[in-house]
Amino acid sequence: MAMADITVRGAGVFGLSVAWALIARGATVHVVDPAGVAAGASGGIVGALAPHVPEGWNPKKAFQFQSLIMAENWWAEIEAAGQTSSGYGRTGRIQPVMDEGEDLARARATGAQTLWQGQATWGVTDQPPAFAPPSPTGLWIYDTLTARLHPRQACHALAAAIRAKGGVITQDDSPFTGPTVWATGHAGLEEMTHAHSRMVGTGIKGQAVLLDHDARTAPQVFIDGLHIIPHADGTTAIGSTTEREFTDGTTTDAQCDALLAKARALMPALADAPERARWAGVRPRARTRAPMVGHHPFRAGDFVANGGFKIGFGMAPLAATQLAQLITTGENTLPPDFAPDMSL
Numbered sequence: 001m002a003m004a005d006i007t008v009r010g011a012g013v014f015g016l017s018v019a020w021a022l023i024a025r026g027a028t029v030h031v032v033d034p035a036g037v038a039a040g041a042s043g044g045i046v047g048a049l050a051p052h053v054p055e056g057w058n059p060k061k062a063f064q065f066q067s068l069i070m071a072e073n074w075w076a077e078i079e080a081a082g083q084t085s086s087g088y089g090r091t092g093r094i095q096p097v098m099d100e101g102e103d104l105a106r107a108r109a110t111g112a113q114t115l116w117q118g119q120a121t122w123g124v125t126d127q128p129p130a131f132a133p134p135s136p137t138g139l140w141i142y143d144t145l146t147a148r149l150h151p152r153q154a155c156h157a158l159a160a161a162i163r164a165k166g167g168v169i170t171q172d173d174s175p176f177t178g179p180t181v182w183a184t185g186h187a188g189l190e191e192m193t194h195a196h197s198r199m200v201g202t203g204i205k206g207q208a209v210l211l212d213h214d215a216r217t218a219p220q221v222f223i224d225g226l227h228i229i230p231h232a233d234g235t236t237a238i239g240s241t242t243e244r245e246f247t248d249g250t251t252t253d254a255q256c257d258a259l260l261a262k263a264r265a266l267m268p269a270l271a272d273a274p275e276r277a278r279w280a281g282v283r284p285r286a287r288t289r290a291p292m293v294g295h296h297p298f299r300a301g302d303f304v305a306n307g308g309f310k311i312g313f314g315m316a317p318l319a320a321t322q323l324a325q326l327i328t329t330g331e332n333t334l335p336p337d338f339a340p341d342m343s344l
Contacts, residue, residue: 001038006030006180007032008180008181009181009183010044011032011038012033012038013312014312016159017305018183019181022077022324023165024324026328029168031167031169032172033171034171035171040186041186041282041283044239045210048229049146050220050227051146054115054122055107055111057115059336064315065115069120069317072090072147081330082161083160083164085157085232086154087149087153087154087231089148090144090222091146091230092142094133095140095142096141097124097137101137102139105141116145120143120145126139128140129218129233130218131269132221134268141168148231151164153262154313170216179303179327181323182305182306185282185284188260189284190202190203201285202285204242204284204291205243205249205281206280207239207309208241211235211275214234215236215325228263237261238260238270239259240288242258283309288337290313290335290337290342291305291307291319292306294342297341303326307343
């Protein structure tokens with residue numbers, strides 16, 4: 001197709017990443033979001049770019065692996081273009097090996113040797129870094145594929161890069177020419193549900209806490225369902241809740257207290273860390289739990305990028321690159337499970 005204007009509706013990580021990938025292909029891009037950059041779920045504070053376990057390999061896991069591998073150069077180019085930090089760092093992840101979990105941990109380490117193609121490792125160690133939780137077995141899993149970024153900062157880094165390359169980002173909802181990419185989060189899923197005869201997707205609320213604790217060079221921690229993320233700016237994030245029923249998606253409550261108490265109990269280093277902020281937002285989850293990336297099922301000629309849920313930042317580099325390819329050339333190399341029709 002000719003490089004006509006392309007409109008991207010939604011200034012979260014999917015929308016901004018698609019806009020960046022389109023600009024790289026020579027398109028003229030307008031990003032529209034009445035609420036502004038990173039106003040929704042992408043404006044969070046956690047930012048764990050963590051892989052699926054290296055077993056039961058499938059196209060979704062392979063896609064995520066490729067996206068995580070390309071992320072380092074992706075974010076470096078964005079930061080260089082916009083002169084704004086995303087907080088990205090491939091600092092790895094540490095997890096305690098729980099009772100009776102050693103055999104599984106070592107089997108996964110063996111699987112990673114093949115599936116991760118020598119580009120990252122999953123190992124078992126008895127020598128953890130200083131910023132690590134106690135382990136009942138005296139063993140810890142350490143992987144070098146996991147990375148972190150600060151979601152809100154990453155979105156603003158994308159916005160700065162897009163503007164530096166001539167893209168337009170506005171809150172003005174006036175129409176533009178050319179096809180539209182709908183990256184409108186849980187509101188977009190609800191819109192598709194109303195256009196259909198069954199639920200296409202829904203919003204899942206999450207809450208998180210930010211602490212004033214500087215462990216910026218340490219690997220992130222995953223323990224008992226908690227993600228503990230040392231950020232490059234000297235803060236440490238704890239998240240997150242998974243709430244399917246809620247009345248207010250942006251208000252924090254006692255569940256943050258529970259997150260904080262659990263993190264302090266599991267990580268002695270955080271016992272006295274001052275609290276800096278709390279966050280709540282509604283993350284979009286498609287019915288299939290896979291991202292919805294491709295032709296829009298209800299808007300002829302348009303496209304959709306939605307359903308990132310908890311893995312949107314990790315999937316965004318490759319998903320955006322391949323969607324931009326589909327939009328500009330018609331060539332579709334996205335996994336079949338990502339097709340929006342799969343959630344219908």
